[in-house]
Amino acid sequence: MSFHRSCLAAALLLACAPAWADPVAVHCGRLFDARSGQMRGPHTLLVVDGRIQQVVSGGNADVLGWQAVDLRDKVCLPGWTDLHVHLGSQSSAQSYSEGFRLDPVDYAFRAVGYAEKTLMAGFTSVRDLGGTVSPHLRDAVAQGLVKGPRIFAAGRSIATTGGHADPTNGWNDQLSHLIGPPGPTQGVVNSVDDARQAVRQRYKEGSDVIKITATGGVLSYARSGDAPQFTVDEVKAIVETAHDYGFRVAAHAHGTEGMKRAVLGGVTSIEHGTYMDDEVMRLMKQRGTWYIPTFYAGRFVADKAAIDGYFPEVVRPKAARIGALISETAAKAYRNGVRIAFGTDQGVGPHGDNAREFIYMVEAGIPAAYALQAATVHAAEVLGVDDQGVLEPGKRADVIALAGDPLEDIGAVMDVRFVMKDGVIHKQP
Template structure:
């Protein structure tokens, strides 16, 4: 990791960003409605008592409180578990300048931006994210955990693992002089071409402090390369990644657009398929057989398809891929739901603007996924993908990650855009305006 990234906590302080302090004693949230993530239904009035970062009790109605308990009235609102976005990139955000900025900006520039993106994400109701690729994210995670920065809980992949010329090869698009100067990237940089290198790359991610492993099993849309869906790993290479990841307690997420690459990743034992554009009936059957999760990222698909029609937004080598692949993801998500594939929530924000993550719920419902299930995808299902059992539901003993919004999001999914209360680990980061 570049030394400049280790300045991120100082950058946060310089930017004047720090989370609000937790209350000194218990806090009671009075909610007109409560989303039950286990059933996917909205229940009636409840009182949630929080202390020391945990939910102490969940009581029906307007409960009588112990002396010294602070009350937060959330009239007209539905309380939900804090949402999880399983696919973000907090280190950047798409723009027409994205491809040239890598040659002009320093890691400190990206770190400053990441602080702002993290704050936007948290205030939108996302108390946890899985950052699937970016050297800034492990440092941002640490700054947030130390209480220096407002942001969601981060499960960080660090550098994604690719093959030479693959979707996450950092030297794609370099001219011959630059390629000669930097040399061919290897496992340390997240580029592998054999089983042994696959194992080395996972071990390097452990050394770098990653929480999860991300591979690019096929080509991608935004990489400076021709193919958006060709398979880019052999099965034994993916198996080596998965087996080595298990040694360190890691799960493996696989970026994949093409059918063959998805098949190889599922058979090799990855935890989740990201994007899944050309998912066939055979792949769906394999995913159900192996218990593989699907994270659609409909938002990113729609965003790139729209922007590809704007001259100059993407390089010419990217535009055809963006149009052909991006526009299909929403339909694939609907088919996968109807086929019984397990779906969890992810947006690929960083492709689209950070803080707009909740729009994915609307796109999921448009695809034919029930609103209650879509909300489960970002709560209970997301916790299952992460392999954690202390979040994703509002129950006694769980983390006090609680959000609230006006209205009933199961009855009207567009209510998800109105989050105005955010609590993470018992700390209130956003309150309704008076």
């Protein structure tokens, strides 16, 4: 294929694009600078081959022969990242029984729809923290077989026996004896050696990130939602082995002691953090540990706990107690300087409604600009990538546009009018 092509708009210092490129000029009325947290005036984004080639101030740069997208009455932002989703499922009153009735393929078909809803809501990347579907869905999206966000997949979560993410919790004796106790292959560990094996198994299965359940959980069929479930040595073994493969480690944690052990063990992020205390906050600041509060999940489970029959009775009191505390904890963590990034735990709540998390963050006292940074530059740092989260030359052309200015009215995040991922337009006015 020939590379010969007329170089257009020399005044803009554009390089000649390859013949197969589909260059696009995106004219924005305003543009959110994720690095500074400030809203800028009109700009034009020049996109070639999935990357932003140039950002031109003024928003009126006409490039002959390029596809033009007119968003002059819209606000452009980097595509958002949700760092905590579960695309293979979505909570309902039937969720617990469905685990015995549905096959993996059923969850996979559901996940296709959930992925597209997430993308159309403005989330061009997600970190899927637990589920056997997610690595396969990641590959299908990357191959262009289905529409969805860029997926960083954890695969199976790593738990301890009886802990949150032990897949046999709540099974009767007959089933338990028939299947036998789960081990590292299934993500259940009880020693340092088990911990290393479980990480290596996730590598074998194609995971991108490791997720551990450092404490009990709200929705698992078990009594405790906050008891610690790993030793520090086990966490360290997981983190050290994960680093061998270039993985980062996310730790689900509600209880204080479990969080402390996870932070001391070297995890990248704490998810939920319900009972986080001053000591844990101090350790997180010292070690640079990120906090992903998941406001949405806390509110959702607290609301559903009030409905008879929605959760099993062993789950209901945890949902009512823990869910209601997340907002208070996250607000305190922000005031104390803990670094916060964006995650919803969608799959608990409905997919496609992820942006409501911004509203909950602002209601808790987190500035709108910081909330938007949490889903852009902060999220990229948590993922360990440097090619997304900002609208700058050389970065991925992940661009979304809102009808209104979220710095003036955070509710504008619920009205996404334009979505581009890797230079491909998926939604436009």
